[in-house]
Amino acid sequence: MGASALFIAVFLACAVEAVEATTIVLAAGTARDWRSAGVGVVAALAVLGAITAALGPAVSALPIQALRLFVGALLLVFGLQWLRKAILRASGHKALHDEDAIYAEHLSAARSEPARRGALVPDLYGFTLSFKGVLLEGLEVVFIALTFGSNAHQIPLAALAAVSAVLVVGLAGVAIRAPLARVPENTMKFVVGVLLTTFGTFWGAEGAGATWPGSDAALLVLAPCVALFALGLVAVLRRVPAGARPSAAMVKAG
Amino acid sequence: MAGQSAIQVAGRVRAFGLFVYDFVIGDDWWVAAGVAVALVVTYLLAHAATVTAWWLVPVAVMLLMPLSLWRAVRKR
Numbered sequence: 456m457g458a459s460a461l462f463i464a465v466f467l468a469c470a471v472e473a474v475e476a477t478t479i480v481l482a483a484g485t486a487r488d489w490r491s492a493g494v495g496v497v498a499a500l501a502v503l504g505a506i507t508a509a510l511g512p513a514v515s516a517l518p519i520q521a522l523r524l525f526v527g528a529l530l531l532v533f534g535l536q537w538l539r540k541a542i543l544r545a546s547g548h549k550a551l552h553d554e555d556a557i558y559a560e561h562l563s564a565a566r567s568e569p570a571r572r573g574a575l576v577p578d579l580y581g582f583t584l585s586f587k588g589v590l591l592e593g594l595e596v597v598f599i600a601l602t603f604g605s606n607a608h609q610i611p612l613a614a615l616a617a618v619s620a621v622l623v624v625g626l627a628g629v630a631i632r633a634p635l636a637r638v639p640e641n642t643m644k645f646v647v648g649v650l651l652t653t654f655g656t657f658w659g660a661e662g663a664g665a666t667w668p669g670s671d672a673a674l675l676v677l678a679p680c681v682a683l684f685a686l687g688l689v690a691v692l693r694r695v696p697a698g699a700r701p702s703a704a705m706v707k708a709g
Numbered sequence: 710m711a712g713q714s715a716i717q718v719a720g721r722v723r724a725f726g727l728f729v730y731d732f733v734i735g736d737d738w739w740v741a742a743g744v745a746v747a748l749v750v751t752y753l754l755a756h757a758a759t760v761t762a763w764w765l766v767p768v769a770v771m772l773l774m775p776l777s778l779w780r781a782v783r784k785r
Binding site: 529531540656659660663681 | 732733736737740741744747748751752754755761762763765766767770774778781
């Protein structure tokens, strides 16, 4: 697999997760307390660092065939989930992911909670909200970077892509102190869904013992085929009347 | 006291299990099950029958995705 393809796939996937984490941290900081939200971010990053340090060598130590099967299966399930949501959104059967709406929702929930001082932070709720948001979204970043990197024997490059995505999005969030609503998140999720499904299909089959015609070059055929298939499904689903208009509850999901 | 802490631990284990399920399996368990079946059959074709097997996972994707979408649209 080309280094640039790996970088783009990991960067895009991690950027999407980073946008979601940034929205939660911004809501925690704005509605509650910036110091508590900041400590929450640092604590979550420390936990993520420990998880990466523990899992990285373990994943790398697996034999390549078993690794490809395991990682391919996980990526494929993950990719199909992303693609499924992206197709439902693009065809109007699920509300588009709206960072402004999600931010407003987190903000209103955070403002309604009473203040409670923690041992190390002025506001325990702000800390917890920020910590959970960064940890949960960060787990996906770690998972994507580790699986792509170990499978392609390019962990440093995958880590660089993940860190770049988190830094770019994080700095943008700090600079504007508002949800990153202009990021074309729905399109990015569609692209990431296609990429995860493509690599999951390729590595999963290879790990199970199949040999792809053209070896790695098969990816160049597989990716456009998955994209076209997904776009075809969007076109078909657009003709199916939506059961109900997307509600605020649907906005929250995914 | 001990009973209460056991309940708390059980609650946390359950919450962690639900998180892992949601993280790995997601909204539609059919997809995860279908992927597992496709990979097992690919393994059997490639190893036991020594048949060309690369096509099976893409075909599974082409079947699973519309099925999962249909289930999602029908639910709404």
